Amino acid sequence: MADLRDQTLSYRLRHEWPAYLYLLPTTIVLLFLNAYPIAYTVYISLTDFGTGGRFSLLTYHYVGITNYISAFTTNASISWGLIFNSLFWAAGSVALFLLVGLGLATVLNQDLRGKTIYRTLILLPWAMPAFITILIWANMWQVDYGIINEMLATVGVAPVAWLEHTDTAWAALFVTNVWLSFPFYTVVFLAQMQSIPKDLYEAASIDGAGMFSKFGRITVPYLMPTIVFVGLMGFLFTFNNFYPIYLITSGGPGVTTQIFITQSYDDAFGASPAFSTAAMYAVLDFLIILVITVVVIWRTNLTRNWLK
Amino acid sequence: MKKQHSRRAIRILKRAASHAVLIVACLFALFPIYFMIVASFSTFPLGAISASILVPRPSQVTLTSYHAILLDQNPSFVAMLTNSLIFAGSAALIGLGLAAFTGFALSKFNFPGRRTFVYFILLISLFPSFVMILPFYLMFAKLGLIDTYIGLIIPYSAGAVVFSGILVKNYMDSIPDDIEEAALVDGLGRTEAFFRVLIPLCLPVLGLAAFLAFVGPYTDYAFAHVFIDTSNLWTLALGLYSINSPEGQGVQNYGLVCAFALVMSLPIVAFYMAFQRWIIGGLTMGAVRG
Numbered sequence: 001m002a003d004l005r006d007q008t009l010s011y012r013l014r015h016e017w018p019a020y021l022y023l024l025p026t027t028i029v030l031l032f033l034n035a036y037p038i039a040y041t042v043y044i045s046l047t048d049f050g051t052g053g054r055f056s057l058l059t060y061h062y063v064g065i066t067n068y069i070s071a072f073t074t075n076a077s078i079s080w081g082l083i084f085n086s087l088f089w090a091a092g093s094v095a096l097f098l099l100v101g102l103g104l105a106t107v108l109n110q111d112l113r114g115k116t117i118y119r120t121l122i123l124l125p126w127a128m129p130a131f132i133t134i135l136i137w138a139n140m141w142q143v144d145y146g147i148i149n150e151m152l153a154t155v156g157v158a159p160v161a162w163l164e165h166t167d168t169a170w171a172a173l174f175v176t177n178v179w180l181s182f183p184f185y186t187v188v189f190l191a192q193m194q195s196i197p198k199d200l201y202e203a204a205s206i207d208g209a210g211m212f213s214k215f216g217r218i219t220v221p222y223l224m225p226t227i228v229f230v231g232l233m234g235f236l237f238t239f240n241n242f243y244p245i246y247l248i249t250s251g252g253p254g255v256t257t258q259i260f261i262t263q264s265y266d267d268a269f270g271a272s273p274a275f276s277t278a279a280m281y282a283v284l285d286f287l288i289i290l291v292i293t294v295v296v297i298w299r300t301n302l303t304r305n306w307l308k
Numbered sequence: 309m310k311k312q313h314s315r316r317a318i319r320i321l322k323r324a325a326s327h328a329v330l331i332v333a334c335l336f337a338l339f340p341i342y343f344m345i346v347a348s349f350s351t352f353p354l355g356a357i358s359a360s361i362l363v364p365r366p367s368q369v370t371l372t373s374y375h376a377i378l379l380d381q382n383p384s385f386v387a388m389l390t391n392s393l394i395f396a397g398s399a400a401l402i403g404l405g406l407a408a409f410t411g412f413a414l415s416k417f418n419f420p421g422r423r424t425f426v427y428f429i430l431l432i433s434l435f436p437s438f439v440m441i442l443p444f445y446l447m448f449a450k451l452g453l454i455d456t457y458i459g460l461i462i463p464y465s466a467g468a469v470v471f472s473g474i475l476v477k478n479y480m481d482s483i484p485d486d487i488e489e490a491a492l493v494d495g496l497g498r499t500e501a502f503f504r505v506l507i508p509l510c511l512p513v514l515g516l517a518a519f520l521a522f523v524g525p526y527t528d529y530a531f532a533h534v535f536i537d538t539s540n541l542w543t544l545a546l547g548l549y550s551i552n553s554p555e556g557q558g559v560q561n562y563g564l565v566c567a568f569a570l571v572m573s574l575p576i577v578a579f580y581m582a583f584q585r586w587i588i589g590g591l592t593m594g595a596v597r598g
Contacts, residue, residue, distance in 0.1 A: 034435075034469075034470065108330070123588070129573055131528070132573050147357065147359070264438075264442070
C-alpha cells in the first residue's frame with residue numbers, strides 16, 4: 001500500500017507492524033502444532049523407539065541413521081517397493097486425471113444440448129465426502145457380493161478377485177481415484193477453455209486447421225500453466241492420499257500396493273508397533289515430495305502468483 | 309451437394325459421439341451414489357446382494373436399514389453425530405478465525421518477513437497430515453490428552469490452518485487495495501476496515517474455508533481411530549467404519565453401511581448443493597489463477 005521509494009525496512013516496520021499481531025496466533029499454531037511435531041518425527045526416526053525389543057516403548061535410544069541404513073540394506077525390497085508404488089500411484093493417477101479431464105472438458109466445450117445437465121451430473125461425486133464414497137467403492141470391488149462382480153455375472157463373466165492380484169488391485173484403485181477426482185479436473189479445464197479467445201480458433205479454421213491440430217496448437221499451449229499447476233497439486237495430493245489404499249486394498253495383496261503413508265500408519269498403529277520405522281518412512285515421504293516440488297517450481301516458476 | 313451431405317453426416321456423427329461420451333461419464337459419476345441409495349432401501353439378507361437390486365421393485369423397498377442405524381445402535385447415532393459436530397464444528401471455527409487473520413496479514417500488509425512466512429507455510433503443507441498422527445499421539449499420551457475432546461480438536465484445527473490460510477490470502481489478493489484505502493480515507497482504522505469492509509467481501513472464501521475445515525474432521529477416520537478409545541466419544545466416521553467391518557464377521561450388511569453412509573453425508577451434500585457456486589468457484593479459482 002505504499003510507494004516503492006517508501007519500502008525501506010524501517011518504514012515497513014513502522015507501518016506494517018500490525019501484521020505481526022494478526023499472525024501471532026497462527027505462528028504459535030504453526031510452531032507448536034506443526035513444526036514441533038515434524039521435528040519430533042525426525043527425532044523418532046533416529047531412535048529405536050518401538051523396535052528395540054520388549055521395553056523399548058518405555059526407554060528408547062538415539063541410534064543415528066541406523067534405521068535409514070537398514071531401510072536400504074536389510075529391508076531394501078520393502079523400501080524400494082514403497083518408493084515405486086508411491087510414485088506409480090501418484091504419477092499414474094495424475095496422468096489419468098489429466099487425460100479424462102482434458103477429454104471431457106473438450107467434449108463439453110461445444111454447443112451441445114443438455115450441456116448444463118451433463119456438467120451438473122459429472123460434478124455429483126464431489127458432493128459426497130471422499131471417505132464415505134471410498135468405503136462404498138471398497139465394497140463394490142469385493143469378490144463375493146461386490147456389486148461390480150454381480151453385474152458382470154449378469155452378462156456371464158466369472159467373479160474377478162479384484163483385490164487379490166496386484167494388477168487388478170491397482171486397476172481398482174485407479175478407477176476409484178479417477179471417479180473421485182475427474183469432476184474437479186473437468187471443471188477446471190472447462191473454465192479455462194472457455195476463456196480462450198474464439199477468434200484464435202476461427203483464424204485457425206480459415207487456415208485449414210483440423211480438430212486435432214487446433215487442440216494441439218491452441219488449446220494445450222493455452223492451458224499449459226493450468227495443466228502444470230493442477231498436475232503438481234494432484235501429484236502431491238495423491239502421493240499422500242491415504243484412504244483409497246487404506247480402505248480398498250490395505251496395501252495388499254501382500255505389500256504390493258502399499259505406499260509410504262499407509263505403510264507408516266500400519267507400522268505405527270498396526271499389530272506390532274514400530275514407531276521409529278513409521279517415523280522414518282514419514283521422513284522419506286516428505287523428502288521425496290520436497291525434492292519433486294522444488295524441482296518443478298524451479299523449472300516452471302510456479303510460485304510467481306503465491307509470492308507476489 | 310454430395311460433399312455437403314457428408315459434411316452434415318460428420319457433424320451429426322460428432323454430435324452423437326459427444327453425447328455418448330458424456331452419457332458414459334455421467335453414468336460412471338452417478339453409479340456408486342445410485343448403488344448406495346438402492347442398497348440402503350433393499351431387503352437383502354446380511355452381505356448377500358445381487359445385481360437385481362439395481363432395478364428395485366416397490367414391494368422390495370424397506371426402511372429396515374434406516375430404522376436400525378438411527379434407533380438400534382450403541383453408541384446411538386445421535387450421540388455419534390453430536391460428537392462429530394463438536395469436533396468438526398470447533399475445528400472449523402478455530403481454523404476459520406486463524407485463516408482469516410493469516411490471509412489478511414499476508415495479503416494486505418507488506419511487512420518484513422512476509423515471503424519467509426509464506427515459504428514456511430508452504431513447506432509445512434508438504435508434510436503429509438496423516439504422518440502427524442504419530443507425533444501428536446506420543447505428545448498427547450504424555451499430556452494425558454488421549455481420549456478427550458481437546459485432544460482431537462487441537463490436531464484438527466492445526467491441520468485446517470495451513471490450507472485455509474493460503475486460500476484466504478489468494479482470495480484477498482484479488483480484492484483491490486483501493487477498497488481498503490477508501491475505508492481508511494473515510495476514517496476507519498485498519499482493523500476496523502478489515503472487519504467491516506474486507507470480511508464481508510471475503511464471505512465466499514471464508515465460507516469455503518469453513519466448509520473444508522469442517523468436512524475434514526467430520527469424515528476423519530485415521531486420527532479418530534488412534535485418539536479415541538471410549539465409545540461415548542465415538543464419531544460418525546468411526547461408527548461407519550465399524551459397521552463396515554464388524555468384528556468377528558467377514559460379511560457386512562450392505563443395507564446398513566449404505567444407509568449410514570447416506571445419512572452421514574446428508575449435511576455435507578445439503579451444504580454443498582446450497583453453496584455449490586461458491587465452493588466450485590473458490591476451489592477452481594486457485595487452480596485457474598496459477
